[in-house]
Amino acid sequence: MKKSKLLSALKRALITEESSIKVYSQHITEIAPRSGLSDEQISQLTRVMSDLRAESVHHKEIVTALINKIKEDPRDDI
């Protein structure tokens, strides 16, 4: 696979994950009080959000390290 293609795919994956977290957190912060969701549901959603954020940080570390390694690789095809 071409190095540039691989790098852009990895960067894209990171961006997509960040976008989804942004969308979810926007929705969850917009949930108006007393509008159908119970406290239990809201806390469950908040838990899902914090898990996603933690996962995303973890993914970002891994993917960034991978990107750096690929960049250091002198080959054009990996």
Place this chain on the structure above:
Amino acid sequence: MSMRRKIRWLQLLPLVAINVALIYFVSRTVLLFLQDYHWYEYVVAVLLLLAESFLLLHGCGYMLSIIRATGQANPIDLDQKPKSFPPLAVVVASYKEPLNVLEETLACFNALSYPNKYLYLLDDTRYADHPDDEALQRYKKQVEELCECMEVNLFRHKWHDAKAGLINDFLLHQAVNPREGSVLKIFQRAPPLGGEKYIAIFDADQNPMPGFAEPIIAHMEMEYRLAFIQTPQYYTNISTNTVAHAAGLQQAIFYEFICEGKGAHDAMMCCGTNVVFRNDALLDIGGFEEHSVTEDFATSLRLHLNEWSSRYFPRVCAFGLGPEDLSGYFKQQYRWALGSVGVFKEIAHNFSEYARYLPVTHWVEYFLAGTYYFIGFVYLIMGACPILYLLLGVPSYFAKPEIYFLTFIPYFFLTMITFYVTLGRRNYRIRDILLGQILTVNSAPVYVRAVIDALLNRKKPFEVTPKGQSNSIPLSRLKLYLFCGALNLAAMIWGLLQMYFSPERAQPILVNVLWATYHFVIINFIFYFNNPIKVKKS
């Protein structure tokens, strides 16, 4: 109070409300036929009685839904884990949707934790009709770039029959029997041979949460004849937008007890988005009904008639945006009303031919759903009666005020209390529910127009609900509301003058003045909704 006792109490309250409503209705009907009246008074009185009967019928339907929803012996397990992960197509149907709205939805598709997912954007935009429109051709390219960037497959077809035509062509394509003009561009991964087993359908502005699919697929896998599972729609732009706020609360009323009640006896109808279908079920009935603007509702009927079942999954697992101004909201409501009444005609036709194919409870649910939008006429009649009495002296309610108060007040308050208490137990505030109801009443002219168009088979071009814009309707387009408001105001003033000069008729006049005032206040809320952006509290 124990949970069991609370549930019994929630079942008892609607049961009492139904009985009180029936007492009111019987006494009201008997009193009407005991009075002397002119023929034109009789016409108005019968229209009012019919309007009230409609409300009573739908009210009883709602109360029965509460009883069924709270008394379910085996409610659906919301945390069911799947034993296997059959292929699932996750699709968003798009017609000229803004790219930022699509991008958010596609990002959420990518975040779905279901391991065996195939992601698709079904683009229904009619590029071929406007080959010289540069902006549209640019948009076409941007959609492709977005799909490539988000790693989502892109499906396009030769346009026909709106969303239903699009999804049907997609299903045919997946079943390796593509219609001419259908094209699939692979940006994620190629579909499995013969297509996916299930299809999750979303509107462009509906964003599923990561764990959306697993419990639903688990239930679908357990029941072979289960055609689809519907999940709720939940708007989150309600704290900043008055229209979305009220529309969201209207939705909530539907997605709480009404849907739970339907789901409890296998009569849930598809609502077009946030729903998972079994592909075999759709292929069995020849796909989505293409000649209805509410293809989801029409398709549900066909599935049930073909002995497929359906469920409701009462957990919010996708978030979306409600219509952001009155113009968008009215377009949405017009489309729903037009489609529902169109399907109502089919329901009546099917009932006459295949009544024994479905249980009575299913037919009742379909008739209630199919007739709901006739409510526009109900509001029209109820709004006109106090004005006719106060301004023209035409009575429509033939009962002594004492009898009116004795039967109507318990009926009115008990049904209202049941309504608000049961929704209150589901975390809704009275103020919010009221706003939802007021918006419904103010949609009456739209419903009336849609019902007439549907009954006369008038075809209207499909219009999507606009997103990302909040514009006020010019006052000139609200003339009807201004006129009705002015009529009610005139009736109130004239009524008060009559009370002063004819104190012997004070009681019936007072009742009508109160109703005119009530209608005047409700009509004036149109100006509140016509200023859709709310300042967000810090």
